[in-house]
Amino acid sequence: MRNPVRTTITYVLLILLTVLVLTPLFWVVSASFKPSGEIFSYPPTFLPQDPTLENFTRLFQEMPIVQYVVNSTFLATSHTLLLLAIATMGGFAFAKYSFRGRGVLFAIVLASMMIPFHLVLVPLFTLLYQFGWLDTYQGVILPYLASSGFGVFLMRQFILGVPSDLLDAARIDGTSEFGIYWRVIIPAVKPAMGALSIFGFLGAWNEFLWPMIVLRDAAKYTLPLGLASLVGVYRQEYGMLMAGTLLSILPILALFLAMQREFVQGITLGAVKE
Amino acid sequence: MKPRYAPYFFLAPFFTLFTVFMVYPLFDSIRLSTYSVRGMQNQTFVGLENIERLIADPLFWTALWNTAYFAAGSLLLQLPVALALALLLSNARLKGRNLFRLSFFSPVLISGVFIAVIFYLLYDRRYGLVNRVLGSEIQWLQDPDLVMPALVLAGVWRWAGFNMVYFLAGLQSIRQELYEAAAVDGAGPWQSFVHVTIPALKPVIAFVVITSMIGSFQLFDLPYVLTEGGPGNASMTMVMYLYKHGFEFINLGYAATIGWALAVIIGVISIIQVRLFGVFREN
Numbered sequence: 001m002r003n004p005v006r007t008t009i010t011y012v013l014l015i016l017l018t019v020l021v022l023t024p025l026f027w028v029v030s031a032s033f034k035p036s037g038e039i040f041s042y043p044p045t046f047l048p049q050d051p052t053l054e055n056f057t058r059l060f061q062e063m064p065i066v067q068y069v070v071n072s073t074f075l076a077t078s079h080t081l082l083l084l085a086i087a088t089m090g091g092f093a094f095a096k097y098s099f100r101g102r103g104v105l106f107a108i109v110l111a112s113m114m115i116p117f118h119l120v121l122v123p124l125f126t127l128l129y130q131f132g133w134l135d136t137y138q139g140v141i142l143p144y145l146a147s148s149g150f151g152v153f154l155m156r157q158f159i160l161g162v163p164s165d166l167l168d169a170a171r172i173d174g175t176s177e178f179g180i181y182w183r184v185i186i187p188a189v190k191p192a193m194g195a196l197s198i199f200g201f202l203g204a205w206n207e208f209l210w211p212m213i214v215l216r217d218a219a220k221y222t223l224p225l226g227l228a229s230l231v232g233v234y235r236q237e238y239g240m241l242m243a244g245t246l247l248s249i250l251p252i253l254a255l256f257l258a259m260q261r262e263f264v265q266g267i268t269l270g271a272v273k274e
Numbered sequence: 275m276k277p278r279y280a281p282y283f284f285l286a287p288f289f290t291l292f293t294v295f296m297v298y299p300l301f302d303s304i305r306l307s308t309y310s311v312r313g314m315q316n317q318t319f320v321g322l323e324n325i326e327r328l329i330a331d332p333l334f335w336t337a338l339w340n341t342a343y344f345a346a347g348s349l350l351l352q353l354p355v356a357l358a359l360a361l362l363l364s365n366a367r368l369k370g371r372n373l374f375r376l377s378f379f380s381p382v383l384i385s386g387v388f389i390a391v392i393f394y395l396l397y398d399r400r401y402g403l404v405n406r407v408l409g410s411e412i413q414w415l416q417d418p419d420l421v422m423p424a425l426v427l428a429g430v431w432r433w434a435g436f437n438m439v440y441f442l443a444g445l446q447s448i449r450q451e452l453y454e455a456a457a458v459d460g461a462g463p464w465q466s467f468v469h470v471t472i473p474a475l476k477p478v479i480a481f482v483v484i485t486s487m488i489g490s491f492q493l494f495d496l497p498y499v500l501t502e503g504g505p506g507n508a509s510m511t512m513v514m515y516l517y518k519h520g521f522e523f524i525n526l527g528y529a530a531t532i533g534w535a536l537a538v539i540i541g542v543i544s545i546i547q548v549r550l551f552g553v554f555r556e557n
Binding site: 010013014017018021022023024025027028031039040085086087089090092093094097099102105108109112114115116118119120121122123124125126127129142143145146147148149152171177178181202205206207208209213223224225227228231238241242245248249252253256257260 | 277278280281282283284285287288289291292294295296298299300302303306311314359362363365368372374376377378380381382383384385386387388390391392393394395396400401403431435484488491492494495498499513516517520521526529530533534536537540544
């Protein structure tokens with residue numbers, strides 16, 4: 001950055017690109033507070049001339065939006081907790097034990113990361129039918145967790161860094177294997193669990209196709225499902241659609257801002273190490 | 275619990291779920307693809323009829339073409355954009371670096387459904403921001419020639435920031451001495467980019483190319499909400515076509531066949547790319 005011309009060009013480009021990326025989001029925020037007439041005014045207004053909460057009140061009156069938020073939160077939270085348990089346990093086994101079949105099993109985990117979940121939509125659907133799990137939350141959550149291979153891999157990478165001496169010291173003190181997992185490993189990998197929980201939460205909060213296939217009862221819908229059904233009915237009600245979009249982005253944005261450091265750390269570990 | 279059983283105990287949750295909800299369905303979909311399944315109770319064995327039908331199905335080829343178009347567009351447009359963003363942000367002394375990075379990353383946080391809603395408004399013929407900036411009245415989503423490019427652009431907006439994070443991490447792991455050595459040898463910025471940056475980034479590039487390919491071939495929510503596969507079938511994708519047969523026409527056997535076709539295509543492409551990049555060669 002010694003070259004002032006290069007520095008200036010870098011900043012100009014960065015600011016232009018930021019404007020380009022953020023404009024659609026700014027548009028969402030702005031349109032959520034515009035009365036319906038103003039969204040279609042010409043020339044367009046960037047800030048609402050006559051800000052109103054009408055879109056939000058209508059959204060709450062005409063849609064069970066609170067229910068959707070509750071459902072999405074429940075679903076994403078349960079998914080995340082289960083993912084954390086599966087991934088830390090699996091990662092612990094691969095990182096700190098040598099056992100028969102470790103190489104093969106780890107190769108299976110790596111290969112599972114390459115299998116797109118959407119390939120098995122149809123057979124999964126018939127399986128859930130046989131289980132009687134259609135239109136249930138376990139039907140949404142458990143099959144989705146079959147794709148936890150990435151989490152197992154990620155946690156293995158972090159747990160490899162926990163000194164084995166700590167584990168041996170605990171064993172000499174008579175701690176059980178599960179006790180070691182719970183009292184040594186878990187506290188040591190809390191930051192990594194932060195990264196993984198954002199992955200899990202984000203994925204489950206935003207997933208659309210799978211819950212759409214499993215859930216029938218509109219009272220069980222998540223936010224994306226609820227909004228998608230709104231698109232069908234209110235194609236021209238941009239204000240309401242934008243208000244709904246804004247409401248669904250806010251929780252995830254707050255979570256992300258709170259855990260940004262862990263997330264960037266976690267996202268890059270898989271690509272760079274090994 | 276004896277220590278020698280402990281690892282199996284810890285691995286049981288993952289492998290149980292993986293077997294029940296991934297391995298078994300993969301095999302079951304081979305079985306399903308040889309049946310005509312109309313509803314859960316009505317299954318007739320038809321052998322290879324579904325595969326013959328698939329090969330002769332022009333709509334399947336349209337869906338494959340559109341999906342491949344999106345994947346190629348992502349590769350050629352989105353990845354260079356992602357790399358450019360990472361290069362711009364790679365200087366650690368840059369002021370406001372976190373803020374820029376967060377801005378570029380923010381679309382990743384949003385569900386595809388909402389991105390579709392946002393772009394529905396952006397691409398509107400009269401009121402959309404895109405046409406207003408261009409001073410045009412282009413029907414982006416109603417023109418069969420423009421709908422896929424419009425989706426590719428939405429894809430760039432959505433995913434470039436995500437892949438940027440990978441490139442950024444890759445750039446930070448390149449040792450500074452390599453650049454200094456190149457400078458001593460008289461290399462300009464472009465030469466050191468080609469001869470130092472790109473080779474050092476190879477593992478990251480391989481990772482990003484393969485994951486974006488797999489992701490692109492599963493494109494669903496954007497066209498589903500934005501265009502419903504239209505106009506005509508100009509934005510029909512493979513997962514949408516699978517969804518239509520499986521869950522709208524309740525033709526599960528044929529949908530399972532489409533799923534297998536998708537699996538084979540993704541598998542072949544991944545293998546070619548793994549070979550090309552020589553990803554696992556060192557291990």
